[in-house]
Amino acid sequence: MSHEPEVVADGSVGLLGDAHGNLDFILSALVALTEAQPGIRRVWQLGDAGLVWSGHPSERAKIARIDSLLEMLGIDQLGCVLGNHEGYGVLAHRESDAVGRIWLSPRIFYFPHGYRMTTPAGVAIAVLGGAGSPDRSIRTPGRSWWPEEAPDDDTLHAFAQGGPVDILLAHDAPRSAALTATLTSGAFSDSGIAYATRIQDRFQNAAAEAMSDRGLILSGHYHQRVSTTTEIHDAEGRAVTVRSEVLAAETQSGSVAVLNLGTQQLRDVVLLDPPVARKRTRVLREVLRGRASERDIAARLGVTTRQLRQLRSGHLPVWSGILERSQALDGDEE
Numbered sequence: 001m002s003h004e005p006e007v008v009a010d011g012s013v014g015l016l017g018d019a020h021g022n023l024d025f026i027l028s029a030l031v032a033l034t035e036a037q038p039g040i041r042r043v044w045q046l047g048d049a050g051l052v053w054s055g056h057p058s059e060r061a062k063i064a065r066i067d068s069l070l071e072m073l074g075i076d077q078l079g080c081v082l083g084n085h086e087g088y089g090v091l092a093h094r095e096s097d098a099v100g101r102i103w104l105s106p107r108i109f110y111f112p113h114g115y116r117m118t119t120p121a122g123v124a125i126a127v128l129g130g131a132g133s134p135d136r137s138i139r140t141p142g143r144s145w146w147p148e149e150a151p152d153d154d155t156l157h158a159f160a161q162g163g164p165v166d167i168l169l170a171h172d173a174p175r176s177a178a179l180t181a182t183l184t185s186g187a188f189s190d191s192g193i194a195y196a197t198r199i200q201d202r203f204q205n206a207a208a209e210a211m212s213d214r215g216l217i218l219s220g221h222y223h224q225r226v227s228t229t230t231e232i233h234d235a236e237g238r239a240v241t242v243r244s245e246v247l248a249a250e251t252q253s254g255s256v257a258v259l260n261l262g263t264q265q266l267r268d269v270v271l272l273d274p275p276v277a278r279k280r281t282r283v284l285r286e287v288l289r290g291r292a293s294e295r296d297i298a299a300r301l302g303v304t305t306r307q308l309r310q311l312r313s314g315h316l317p318v319w320s321g322i323l324e325r326s327q328a329l330d331g332d333e334e
């Protein structure tokens with residue numbers, strides 16, 4: 001789908017690695033991002049968000065909770081790149097907007113392959129999701145595996161022809177020794193590895209055609225944090241040197257980062273230790289569900305109901321303070 005690039009503000013955006021529908025990870029990562037970079041307005045998730053899978057009603061509830069937190073934190077959008085683990089059967093029945101985005105809520109959407117953005121300073125950003133599942137043989141077509149996990153030839157061709165790209169939001173990544181070692185570590189069959197590698201070759205060829213020299217490719221999929229600079233080749237053998245930053249997956253260190261679109265500096269955001277994160281997300285869930293009364297939640301957190309209302313309206317300094325208090329309560333409840 002070709003369209004005028006969407007203009008996105010200069011400055012910083014948040015990045016999330018594979019989330020696989022893990023609500024606690026997404027909630028705590030969004031809080032960690034806003035604490036690391038107050039005022040952040042956009043977060044991009046690099047595939048395998050897993051927010052839509054079977055279409056069960058619980059998925060809508062989960063999406064609504066994430067949307068509430070985004071609103072609270074003042075984040076305008078969570079844009080998700082398509083990964084290999086998305087519910088393509090359900091997504092096929094969802095309507096997309098005029099530029100191909102599938103909106104799951106007022107702030108959360110999936111990017112289509114080939115989506116284009118630009119900053120006022122002229123940094124060209126594009127999206128090319130998808131990857132091959134190396135464990136395809138143990139998955140069930142239509143239930144846990146879909147052929148749409150990899151973009152087709154027409155999509156790749158249109159992407160490659162769409163003009164130079166400075167920053168690519170992807171799910172797959174350029175090949176490197178570290179990523180190949182993961183793929184061949186014994187977890188996957190030879191035919192699964194061959195299939196995933198074939199899909200990765202197609203991704204690399206299209207990326208090599210589209211990327212500007214020293215461009216940045218942001219990826220997930222491999223569930224580990226890897227930074228490399230590498231040469232990739234298009235189908236005719238022409239080479240381009242790119243910087244590849246692969247984020248880790250849910251709850252692993254290296255799964256959350258802040259990217260400055262101007263300098264293209266990437267800063268990893270440290271997630272809290274799991275017990276503290278669990279405590280925080282429990283409080284968050286309660287606030288978002290609105291199950292306990294305002295007064296009860298405020299009493300537990302040691303804040304006033306007025307402060308709690310400020311939290312709901314996205315007043316960040318108060319938010320941070322409340323989280324500190326909730327951390328202090330940790331020992332009482334674990």
Ligand SMILES: [Fe+2]
Nearest residue numbers: 018048085221
């Ligand atoms: Fe994944």
